Amino acid sequence: MTKFPMAKPTEPKKRNAIEKALEIMLKFQEVRTSWGTRELSTELGFSPATVQRILSVLKSYGFVRQDEQTRQYFVGNIFYRFLENLNHANNLPGIGRQFMEEVAIKTRETVYLNIIQGNLRICINTIESPKALKAGMPIGNQSPLYAGASAKCLLAFSSAAFRKEYFAAVAPRPLTDATIVDPDALAAELAKIQARGYAVSLGERTPGLGSVSAPVFDYKGKILASLSLAVPEIRTRDKVHFSRCITILTDAARAFSLAMGQSVTQMNAIHHQLTV
Secondary structure (H helix, E strand, O other): OOOOOOOOOOOOOOOOHHHHHHHHHHHOOOOOOOEOHHHHHHHHOOOHHHHHHHHHHHHHOOOEEEOOOOOOEEEOHHHHHHHHHHHHHOOHHHHHHHHHHHHHHHHOOEEEEEEEEOOEEEEEEEEOOOOOOOOOOOOOOEEEOOOOHHHHHHHHOOOHHHHHHHHHHOOOOOOOOOOOOOHHHHHHHHHHHHHHOOEEEEOOOOOOEEEEEEEEEOOOOOEEEEEEEEEEHHHHOOHHHHHHHHHHHHHHHHHHHHHOOOOHHHHHHHHHHHHO
16 A cells, blocks of 8 residues: 655744734724733733743833733823824714814713724714713724714614624624624614614613614715714613714714715715615
8 A cells, every 4th residue: 555645734924023913913903902021922822931021121121011919911092192193194083073162062972983994993083062961982993893873873774794794703792681683683783774774772882871873874875984972871761862972973974975976966875875
């Protein structure tokens, strides 16, 4: 019998120090915002010594910071220095500011602007409510696309192909008792958002926090962003106030879309395109 040499198992690609540092930084993009050395070591398959050495260098340059008590690492404040360049490169926050300010003045609630980054929703601009009881939404805040009005709005008005790829890659898990994770219920929720033209949520990411969000489209009719309001639960119960917030927000989102090049004809056709 002829003996054939056994195939050698494929060895995993060896990463250099720069690649390892980038993989560590990318872990802070996810919903989890802090990591310990051993946790990152287990998550990435790097030795604890390697992770500690890279984190020390990243910390010295301000890319990560460390809590002295918990010893957990967080994204460093140096990233604020990149915001101005990002805003110049992508004028979405600049154009949207006037619409955000209008909504903020009329509703006196926290207004924020969001985009899709990978499989996450990220807040790229915010105006806080002047009220004592208010909902905060800091720039850089991230969440999965299935939880919360601002995220569900982005997901609902994305292409069918994007949604298919997203759910093939992501298994929804509850962030609170109100998070919708059942596939059929989530599909029904996204269809409802498409039909009425905006999303609402209550406590899906944070208990006691309500939100309403409307889509912003580009000149091709593709989703660019979601314009959102964060409202404490107690004020969502005021039906007159919350209904007024929805009207003001959706009107501003439509005006924002027109400013980004969407035509009135596209605006009228968008509902049909997304729900067919």
